[in-house]
Amino acid sequence: xxxxxxxxxxxxxxxxxxxxxxxxxxxxxxxxxxxxxxxxxxxxxxxxxxxxxxxxxxxxxxxxxxxxxxxxxxxxxxxxxxxxxxxxxxxxxxxxxxxxxxxxxxxxxxxxxxxxxxxxxxxxxxxxxxxxxxxxxxxxxxxxxxxxxxxxxxxxxxxxxxxxxxxxxxxxxxxxxxxxxxxxxxxxxxxxxxxxxxxxxxxxxxxxxxxxxxxxxxxxxxxxxxxxxxxxxxxxxxxxxxxxxxxxxxxxxxxxxxxxxxxxxxxxxxxxxxxxxxxxx
Numbered sequence: 001x002x003x004x005x006x007x008x009x010x011x012x013x014x015x016x017x018x019x020x021x022x023x024x025x026x027x028x029x030x031x032x033x034x035x036x037x038x039x040x041x042x043x044x045x046x047x048x049x050x051x052x053x054x055x056x057x058x059x060x061x062x063x064x065x066x067x068x069x070x071x072x073x074x075x076x077x078x079x080x081x082x083x084x085x086x087x088x089x090x091x092x093x094x095x096x097x098x099x100x101x102x103x104x105x106x107x108x109x110x111x112x113x114x115x116x117x118x119x120x121x122x123x124x125x126x127x128x129x130x131x132x133x134x135x136x137x138x139x140x141x142x143x144x145x146x147x148x149x150x151x152x153x154x155x156x157x158x159x160x161x162x163x164x165x166x167x168x169x170x171x172x173x174x175x176x177x178x179x180x181x182x183x184x185x186x187x188x189x190x191x192x193x194x195x196x197x198x199x200x201x202x203x204x205x206x207x208x209x210x211x212x213x214x215x216x217x218x219x220x221x222x223x224x225x226x227x228x229x230x231x232x233x234x235x236x237x238x239x240x241x242x243x244x245x246x247x248x249x250x251x252x253x254x255x256x257x258x259x260x261x262x263x264x265x266x267x268x269x270x271x272x273x274x275x276x277x278x279x280x281x
Contacts, residue, residue, distance in 0.1 A: 001068070002028040002106070008094040014140070022091040023078040023241075024098060027064045028106045029071075036281035042112040042271070043099055045135075046076045047092065047128075047152070049119025049239070052173035053081055056239065058247040059118040059156075066242060067116075070268055071278040075099065079124065082249075085185060086136035086175035092128040093137055093148035100147045112276045114152040116267075119209055119239065120170040122158025126187040126217070129153045129196035142206045152274055154267050155200040157238060160213035162186040167209045191220035197227040199270045201263045208238035229270050236260045 006024040009016035016022070031038055041074070042068040048059035055078060064074035077095045079088045095115065117125025126245040130273035132148035141148070159170045162182035176180045183189065198221055202214035211232060236257065241247035243261035 002026060002030060006098060007174060008098060011098055011225045012141070014044060014179055017047035019080070019203075020083075020087070021078045022093050024093065024202065025064075025076045025078070026106065027061075027068045027074040027076070027110075028053060029068065030032050030115060031107065033046060038107060038277050040109045040281040041073045041181045041278050042276040043069055043073045043075065043108045043114065044088055044116040045092075045095055045099065045113065045120035046060060046074060046126050047079065048076070048195060049117070049121040050081065051120045051167065051169035052083075052088065053242045055079070055081060056118065056241070058144045058241045059121065059239070062242055062244075062247050063116065063118075066264055070239060072276075074213045081082035082121075082173060084124045084125075084132070084178075085174050085181060088124050088174070089127045089131060089134075089232070090137060090140055092124055093132055093141060093145060096128065096132075096148045096150060097141065097144050104244075107281060109279070112151055114154060114271060114276065115150040116156060117158060118241065119158040120159050120167070121175075122155045122159065123174065123185075123187065125150075125153050126160065127185065129198070130187060130190045130192070149194070152271060152276070153198050154271075155198055155214065155217065156263070157209055158200070158217065159208055159209050160187045160217045164208045165216070167214040188216040188220040191217070191224045191226065193224055193226060195221070195226050195275060201231040201233070201269050203233045203238075203240070203260060205235055206238045219271070227274075229266075231263060233260045233263070
């Protein structure tokens, strides 16, 4: 496996303030050149949650490795925390642009790069899918910002709205308390015909980020006539990640977790239907 860490600020030649992150980690299969023809692989950028106050480890590397096992080139983003818009979005845009500009290096299919985000990371994945060409982004990344839109997005129990059903911690950090900015960052208001197609999943029992967030997002996709899939599982609390023994405590009720864990297979099937597949280079 080709494993390395990329400082995105260094790559883009941008000043990096103290405390900023913007680190991309790669999980890319080595080619089996002595036996097989070269392969071109789809990509998955993994954005963990944490209310924009920390980054969840169980929503990061385990998820990357799960997609890696299915033939993907996987990448995780350590975005800056405890800092408002536009910093996390700028870093997510830099990550996606870096992947497209270095696709040949990783034998990555530049036309099939998806993003997956969990909770607050789902909000960041949504901004990446919808707000990649906002003035704050273009002012930093210029024409390169056009390459930041992912080809598909997987939303895992995402924070979507900055309204009544929001997650307060996520709202407070990313908006910095700016009410006008909160309206701009309510994703159900920002879906349009250029938004990345979406796979959305949530649990009905989630009391941290209410399921209404995913319902609002799906309704917005429906109104915009952008392709989406929506899966609501009956049982399961917030933050389940893969809903596997690796990402959940052994005390969890396996009878509840087993159905939720099927979201990964469902997402892979949906992505395959959209052309995400390992193919000859």
